[in-house]
Every structure is written in structure tokens, then in C-alpha cells.
Amino acid sequence: MxxxxxRLPVTTDQDVVRVRQLVxxxxxxxxxxxxxxxxxxxxxxxxxxxxxxYGGGGEVEVSRVQNDRRAGxxxxxxxxxxxxxxxxxxxxxxxxxxxxxxxxxxxARRLVDEFEIDTEPGKGTTITIVKWCR
Amino acid sequence: xxxVPVLKIGDILLVSIQIDMxxxxxxxxxxxxxxxxxxxxxxxxxxxxSALDIVDSFVGRTIAAIASVSRVLDAETVVVGMRPAVxxxxxxxGLSLPGVRTALNVELGIALLGRRETVTIDGDDEPADDGxxxxxxxxx
Numbered sequence: 001m002x003x004x005x006x007r008l009p010v011t012t013d014q015d016v017v018r019v020r021q022l023v024x025x026x027x028x029x030x031x032x033x034x035x036x037x038x039x040x041x042x043x044x045x046x047x048x049x050x051x052x053x054y055g056g057g058g059e060v061e062v063s064r065v066q067n068d069r070r071a072g073x074x075x076x077x078x079x080x081x082x083x084x085x086x087x088x089x090x091x092x093x094x095x096x097x098x099x100x101x102x103x104x105x106x107x108a109r110r111l112v113d114e115f116e117i118d119t120e121p122g123k124g125t126t127i128t129i130v131k132w133c134r
Numbered sequence: 135x136x137x138v139p140v141l142k143i144g145d146i147l148l149v150s151i152q153i154d155m156x157x158x159x160x161x162x163x164x165x166x167x168x169x170x171x172x173x174x175x176x177x178x179x180x181x182x183x184s185a186l187d188i189v190d191s192f193v194g195r196t197i198a199a200i201a202s203v204s205r206v207l208d209a210e211t212v213v214v215g216m217r218p219a220v221x222x223x224x225x226x227x228g229l230s231l232p233g234v235r236t237a238l239n240v241e242l243g244i245a246l247l248g249r250r251e252t253v254t255i256d257g258d259d260e261p262a263d264d265g266x267x268x269x270x271x272x273x274x
Contacts, residue, residue: 013156020188022153038188038219045190049157095229103191105267107227 005063008075010051019048020058023075026062030071032133040073040131043108047077047127050104054097055079065130072113072132080124087117099125138163140170142204146221146247147171147209150182160196167200171207179204182240184215194229201234212236214243 006026008018023044027037044060051058058079065074084090091109096102109115114130136159141148149163160240174205181197183189185258189197201211212235216224239245 001179013158017154020177022154024187035219035222038217038223039226042188042223045192046227049190049192083153101191101229103228107191107229110226110228112224 005061006087007059007061009057010048010060010079011057013050014043016048016052019062022044022060023073026064026073027131030064030073030133032073032131036131036134038131039111040075040129043111043129043131046104046108047075047129050127051077051079051125053100054083057081058124067132070132072130075130076126076128078124078126083121083125084117084119086126087119091102107112135158137166141165142170142174142176145176146178146180146244147174148174148180148182149226150185152185153191154186155193157192160193160272164196164200167214168203168207169179171204171209177209178244179209179211180240181211181213182215182243183213183220184217184239185215186220189216189220189229190223191227194224194227194231198231198234208234210247212246214238214240227233 006022008022009015010019014120020041024037027040032040041074048060051060058077059082061076063074065072089095091106093106094102108129113130113132116128117125119125135156136153138149138151138155138159147167149167171179179225181200193225197213204211213231214237216236235246237246
């Protein structure tokens with residue numbers, strides 16, 4: 001499925017900026033429209049910040065993907081943090097445990113085509129998002 | 135850490151964000167602006183985001199906080215230059231920046247602040263209040 005993928009650590013604010021820049025580069029390479037580039041970079045920014053703030057740091061993997069019809073970009077955010085105890089609540093607009101707006105997770109989900117969370121309390125959280133070219 | 139410069143032009147502080155800001159840089163900007171508003175006594179703040187290719191919830195929240203703090207310090211904030219793709223994404227994200235005034239560019243932002251002054255300082259002898267305000271064209 002994926003041809004090449006790139007990994008970045010997420011342990012500082014500066015790493016979140018690097019994630020945005022890498023995602024932008026790959027989004028341009030797979031020829032997402034300008035609005036879709038903006039959406040996927042914004043979603044990546046939200047989720048990379050979550051990895052840092054809530055997950056205590058982790059890693060991001062950015063890949064070009066291809067199915068039989070379209071090209072796209074897939075991003076995986078992984079941390080070994082405390083995990084998400086109540087997933088439904090965490091995905092609710094306005095819910096936050098970190099003093100933010102509570103739009104990171106729920107907002108990011110609206111900005112992408114595919115959104116998958118794998119989380120276990122005490123073990124960590126892995127979120128996979130995909131945006132396909134139209 | 136990088137810092138976003140704050141320029142004073144007449145009764146306005148102008149900030150043009152030209153870098154992809156780390157979260158700490160955005161928070162620093164919020165502090166710098168509050169201090170400069172008090173130090174200079176200006177009544178308007180213009181934040182130009184035309185160079186930003188995304189505004190996420192953190193930057194959005196910081197912009198909203200800057201507008202609120204400015205208001206408490208008797209200054210009005212106008213955010214100018216938002217790109218169309220950024221506007222679409224921001225709304226879909228769920229952030230519509232309530233309470234933040236916007237204009238399409240710096241020139242219209244300055245006009246908007248000037249118009250606010252015309253309304254609030256009634257009878258003031260400002261030479262700009264002669265009805266030739268470019269922003270007033272839209273309402274006439």
C-alpha cells in the first residue's frame with residue numbers, strides 16, 4: 001500500500017512545527033487540493049500537539065498511500081501515554097482535560113476522510129488518519 | 135525562540151505573523167502585545183495572518199485571547215488577511231473566532247479601526263472623520 005514513509009519524533013513544540021511542515025510537503029507531493037492540504041496539515045497539527053501534551057510525547061509516521069482509484073496521505077500518531085479512558089467523551093466537541101478548547105480530536109476527525117483510534121488505558125494511544133485526493 | 139515583531143503605527147499596533155509559530159511563540163506574542171498596548175496607549179491592534187497557511191485551534195485560541203485581552207485594555211483587535219482555505223478549515227474544525235473582528239487586508243483593517251473611532255469619539259476634530267473613510271464605501 002504505502003511506498004515510502006517518514007518518521008518524526010514528537011517531544012517538543014518545535015517537533016509539532018516539523019510535523020506540520022513534513023505533512024505539507026507530502027500533501028503537496030500527492031497533489032491534494034489547496035483546501036485539502038490545509039485541512040490535513042491542520043488536523044496533523046492538532047493530533048501532534050495531543051501526542052505531545054496528553055501522550056507525553058511520541059512519534060509520527062507520514063506515508064503516501066495509493067488504492068486502486070486514488071492517491072492519498074496517511075499519518076499515524078503514536079504515544080505510550082496514559083491512553084484515553086472514555087473515548088466517546090474525548091471525541092465530543094468542547095471536552096478537554098488539558099485546558100484547551102476541546103476541538104483537537106473532534107475537529108481533526110471532521111477534517112479527514114478516515115480516522116481510527118486505538119487506545120488502551122495505561123498503554124498509550126495510536127491515531128491513524130487518511131486524506132484522499134478527490 | 136523566535137519572536138514576532140510588533141510595530142507601532144500611529145494609534146495602532148501592527149503584527150504580521152510571517153513564521154510557522156511554535157506554541158510558545160504564540161503565547162509570547164500574546165504577552166508582548168498586552169505589554170505594548172499598555173506602554174503605548176494605542177486603541178487598535180491589527181494581526182496580519184496572510185502568511186499563515188494554517189490556523190489550528192491553538193493559534194485560533196491565542197488570537198481570540200489576544201482580542202479579549204486587548205478589549206479589556208481599551209484596544210480593538212482586527213485579524214486581517216485570512217486565506218480562504220484557512221477560513222474553510224477553521225470553520226470545519228469548529229472555531230469561528232467569535233468576538234474577533236476581521237477584515238480582508240491591512241488597509242481595510244485600519245479603516246475598520248478608524249471607523250470605530252469615529253463612532254466612539256463623537257465630536258472629535260479628527261481630520262479623518264470627513265466621510266471619505268474608505269471603509270464607509272461599503273455601507274453607503
